[in-house]
Amino acid sequence: MKTLLSVVILSLAVIPVLSQNSPESRTDHPNVHKIVVKEVLQTTSYTYVQAEENGELQWIAIPKMDAKVGEEYYYYGGTQMGEFKSKELDRTFSAILFLNGLVKPELVEGGGTALTVSNQKSEASIININEPIVPAEGGITIAELYANKEKYANEIVKVRAKVTKYNTKIMGRNWIHIQDSPANQGKIDLTVTTTEEARVGDIICMEGRITLDKDFGAGYFYSIIMEDGRIVEQSK
Numbered sequence: 001m002k003t004l005l006s007v008v009i010l011s012l013a014v015i016p017v018l019s020q021n022s023p024e025s026r027t028d029h030p031n032v033h034k035i036v037v038k039e040v041l042q043t044t045s046y047t048y049v050q051a052e053e054n055g056e057l058q059w060i061a062i063p064k065m066d067a068k069v070g071e072e073y074y075y076y077g078g079t080q081m082g083e084f085k086s087k088e089l090d091r092t093f094s095a096i097l098f099l100n101g102l103v104k105p106e107l108v109e110g111g112g113t114a115l116t117v118s119n120q121k122s123e124a125s126i127i128n129i130n131e132p133i134v135p136a137e138g139g140i141t142i143a144e145l146y147a148n149k150e151k152y153a154n155e156i157v158k159v160r161a162k163v164t165k166y167n168t169k170i171m172g173r174n175w176i177h178i179q180d181s182p183a184n185q186g187k188i189d190l191t192v193t194t195t196e197e198a199r200v201g202d203i204i205c206m207e208g209r210i211t212l213d214k215d216f217g218a219g220y221f222y223s224i225i226m227e228d229g230r231i232v233e234q235s236k
Helices: 002-008 024-028 142-147
Strands: 032-041 045-051 055-061 072-076 080-088 091-098 122-124 156-170 173-179 189-195 204-217 222-233
Touching: 032 091, 055 122, 142 156, 156 222
Parallel strands: 055 091, 189 222
Antiparallel strands: 032 045, 032 072, 045 055, 080 091, 122 156, 156 173, 156 204, 173 189, 204 222
């Protein structure tokens, strides 16, 4: 189950800002859903919520959170699965929706919140890394970072790699995903938060502080992340 859910929550999902009293919000953003919690089942790492939307019930699986019956939440996107069995609960769900998280109404309704995405732009494509990228002088590889994460926790490091995904203006930050080796392609990458801009396919050298077990809320959890990164080198 952990492997399946880790795949589901790898990519960031963004909930557009809605107006609480705007009837146009549902037609402008048809994939945004508002639910009421009817039942909660907790496991070690995940929360299962029976949600009601427009009189219909469905089960939702999310990274562990403190959800309570009667609370309202928004969600966006998700992956639907059929006949999914939770070994920990010893229960099979005939249908269940996997999400990266639920968002409280106060973060969505009325605008002007941390999840505001007024001009959100996302670039993503399959990027092939044909040969290892030479580390920056005084820098490290992503594999080295993952292998020795405790050593680099709270330290400022430099990593030269290729941009494989780029999202802007999420929670007031730009999010850059980088990889540096064909051996680890599709297996490990490094996520960087920054105020600077990048392009998918560019080779950049990022410098920033490494944080471990970072929880931004709403299901955005990273075991390793570089924060407040700055681009010290950039090329196509």
